[in-house]
Amino acid sequence: MSASSKSKHSKPVAPEKSYITVRNSPVHGRGVFSARKIPADTFIVEYEGERISEKEASRRHGTDPDNPFHTFFFSLESGKLIDGGVDGSDARWINHACEPNCEAREEKGHVYIYSLRDIKKGEELNYDYGLVLDERYTKKVKKNYECRCGAPSCRHTMLALKSKKK
DSSP: OOTTOOOTTSOOOOOSSOSEEEEEOSSSSEEEEESSOBOTTOEEEEEOOEEEOHHHHHHHTTOOTTSTTOOOEEEOTTSOEEETTTTOOGGGGOEEOSSOSEEEEEETTEEEEEESSOBOTTOBOEEOOOBOOSSOOOHHHHHHTOOOOOOTTOOSSSBOOOOOOO
16 A cells, blocks of 8 residues: 555554655744655644643643644534644644645545645645634734735735625
8 A cells, every 4th residue: 555545444654764854944934844755645744732622722822922822623523623732643743734745634534644646855834724714813813823925916915715694
């Protein structure tokens, strides 16, 4: 089975040699970079960490006074979250981009990162966080979740666009 192959009943097969390396990012903090060419639709890494409730996530959110809006939370369809800051994999360092080269796919309560297109060796990996907040998206809120990807179509926030009410 190739690195990009998967069964509906099992975890995708990890490559024999890691596709990624973590280092400082020109976008934000740490970042994940390709250690070699990654073909399109390839399983790269699982987003791992402690599984927590929304209540626990609320308690933990904003505990870093230097960066109160930064977390390693990944929401699951079940309502649980993965806190990549606790026992997390290198996937927690993947930065947001408005024109991503990867996507996160939830399969049976696990989150797998796949390439959307061929990725060159040395290129930074990223996906669209599509963060959703219940509160109104004011200028201040958008600034708190500012995007730094620099893509031509950058929406200047990591927040998902809210759909218009009909």
